[in-house]
Structures are given as C-alpha cells and as structure tokens.
Amino acid sequence: MENNHLISITDYSKEEIFKILDLAAEFERNPNQNLLNNKVIATLFFEPSTRTRLSFESAISRLGGKYIGFTDASSSSVSKGESLKDTIMTVANYSDMIIMRHPIEGSARWASEVSRVPVVNAGDGANQHPTQTLLDLYSIRKTQGTLDNLNIIFVGDLKYGRTVHSLLQAMAMFNTTYHFVSPKELRIPDEYKIFLDRKGLKYHEYRDLNETVNDADIIYMTRIQRERFSDPMEYEKTKNSYVLKNEMLENTKDNMKVLHPLPRVNEIDVNVDENEKAYYFTQALNGVYTRQAIITHILGLKK
C-alpha cells in the first residue's frame, strides 16, 4: 500500500491479511502490551455503533494508548454543518490515527486522501467494514485451521449485508465454495455473482436453510430487518425460515462453527448459545485482538 490506511478489505493482499491474522494471534496470547504509550487515537463515530466503538476502545486501552473523539455526530461540530474534510484535517492535528464510522459511502476513502495521519474505516454506510472482515477471517482460520477450500453458508440479508459482501470478496482468495440462503427479496446482488463467476468459484443459492447446513464448515448468520421488505406480508411469511435452531445443527460437521457479526435479534435461537458450535461471542472477542493487530501494524509498531 502506498499509504498506511485500512479503508477496504480489497486494499489488502493475501500476505497482508496473513500478517494481521498472525499478529492478532500474538495479541490473543498476550493482550496487554504497552505499545501505544504516548499515542493518541481519534475514534470518530459520525453515527453510533456502540459495539464497534467499544471493541476499538478496548483494543487501544489494552495497548496503553489514549483515545479522543465523539460517539455520534450530534455531539460534534458536524451538527453545525462542518464538512468531513474540515473535521478530518482538524482531528489529524490532534491524533496519531483516525478510526472513523460514517453513514456516507466512500467517506473513509475520502478522509484518507485528506488526512495526514492513517485512517481506519470502521464502517462507511453499506460499503466496507474491513476490520470486521479481518476478525471474521481470524475466527474462520482459528476454528478451521485454514482458510483454504472451505464451504461457507451465508444466511439472511445478503442484499444489504455489508459484512457478507466484504467477507465474500476476501474469501475469494481461498477457493471457497459459497452457499447463499436468503429470502427472494434479499438475494445476493448480481455484481457479486459476476465477481465469483470471473474468479471461477462455485456458489449455490437456496431459499431454505435446511437444504444445505450439513456440508458447511462455517454458517455465517446475519440479521433480517423488517424495513428491508417492500411487502410486510413477505417479511412475516419468511422471517422464521431463516432462524437457526439447535436441532438443525445435529448432523452438521464436527468442525462447523456458527458466526454472526452481532447484534443478534432472533435469527439464532438462544438455545444455540450453549451449543459448542456457536462461536459468535468468541468471534466478538477476537475483534479486540484483530483491532490491536491492525492498529499496531498500521502505526509500524509491530513488524
């Protein structure tokens, strides 16, 4: 990379991904390292995302760093009409790195072009959320021992699900076989199917979750939101077909793990939480290690 930012998962090569995952493994073994002593990290949340913000702030704190910022745009100068460029140029004077979440797509790329300190994208609208993708990759590699030749089932909102799109792109480097389970209205967009066709990768589409779970190495669950449906009847009809229940996991492979970017609503039955194949809470913990790895790697504190 010419500049040390993390904006899109597609900016990272396979080697860089492995570098981050190896570093994350090191932080998992030894989470408290005083590498950010005397460093100030800005966490700019132009829209609230408590989970992502706490994960970053935990990562910074475990590294002995300080953070400044805001938790939603209403408590910042943005509400007075300041442009993103002005906010970023100002905050870059106060900090060694900017971590930002913004509802507008492409905002993080633009910020990286005006900032003199590294920018990490913590989500830009429906576009990218690369630190989530890296923690997903970390969780997959940790549970499967490899990223190569896996069967991944993506379930739920595959149309708007940003985490699905980014993970799909990243996993395309590893000869993945994809299974897409979604209601008709929330199917995986054609542009991603074209992308997979070009890479020569196999994918299958299903309406029913029961059709496919037994072959899976990973089941990646996502939330289905009522407001995504143009027809509320359609939502009522389909919502229960995409709920993962304990009995559905009975004949799944021993190595299989269930992932979910969280927060969950009802798409995974709470009984599944006790199942040893449930991995989503550990996945969230892995997010802290992965973000420690990303921050220290970008700042050049870990070679």
Add this chain to the structure above:
Amino acid sequence: MVMNDKKLQVSAIKNGTVIDHIPASGLFKVIKILGLDKLEKQITFGTNLESKRLGLKAIIKLADIFFLDDDINKISLIAPDAKLNIIKDYKVVEKKIVEVPDTITGIAKCGNPKCITNHEGIKSRFTVVNKKQVAIKCHYCEKITDSAHMEIF
C-alpha cells in the same frame, strides 16, 4: 484508401476534425465534455441526421481543432460508436475510433445517492469495469454504475 469524403451532410472544412456517429440524444453532452461551448473556432453541428446504425445521429465539424486521444476518449461514455475524421486540406487523412479509457475522472456522476461524491464537493473518480457495455466503479463508494444509469456532468 480513397479519403475523399462525399457523404458528410454538413458543409466541408479545410482543416480540422469531424466527429461522426454521435447518437443525436448525446450531442449536447459531447459538447459539454469536450468543452466546445468555450472554443472560439468555427464549429458546425448537425443533428437528427439519419443513420442506419444509430437511428438519428449527430455530427460535429471543428475547424482547426485536433484532439488528444485522452481527451477525445472521454466521449466514449456517451458516443461509444463515434468516429473521427481528421481533415487536412479538405481530405480525410486519418480515421479514428474512440476507446473507452481505463479510468474516468470528473465527467460522470456516481449513481449511488449515498456516495460521498454526491455530498461533498469532490471530483468523481471511476475505474472502468466493463468496456463493452460501459460500467464504471466508483473509487470512493465502490458501487458500480452502468451506462443506463450514468449521468454526465
């Protein structure tokens, strides 16, 4: 090759460029992209001319104007079939077709209303992901805009 040009439907020029096979509906966008409204040379436009391939086409004749390939290729988004005749001393000395470039800066508008380029005054930037049925991918929001939804500034 015989380069005498008999079929052009507007009056001939001595030296310059003739841009032919522009879809009639795209003429004004081509004028805008090439900045012809700001030139002080003699320019002749013809539009709604019959064309077997395009239905109705437009033609532009520019006296004493020659384009760089990079500049002329910008019109490929609007007029992918455009042909250029370079005229010297009333004769066609060279024929060129336009090519879709690899990247496009500041001509097209990103079709994604939630894109930062539609919210702050930023020059749009795209990579061309399909040259046949032109489709462009935004450098910022990473969304693809196809030719049917493409808006030119």
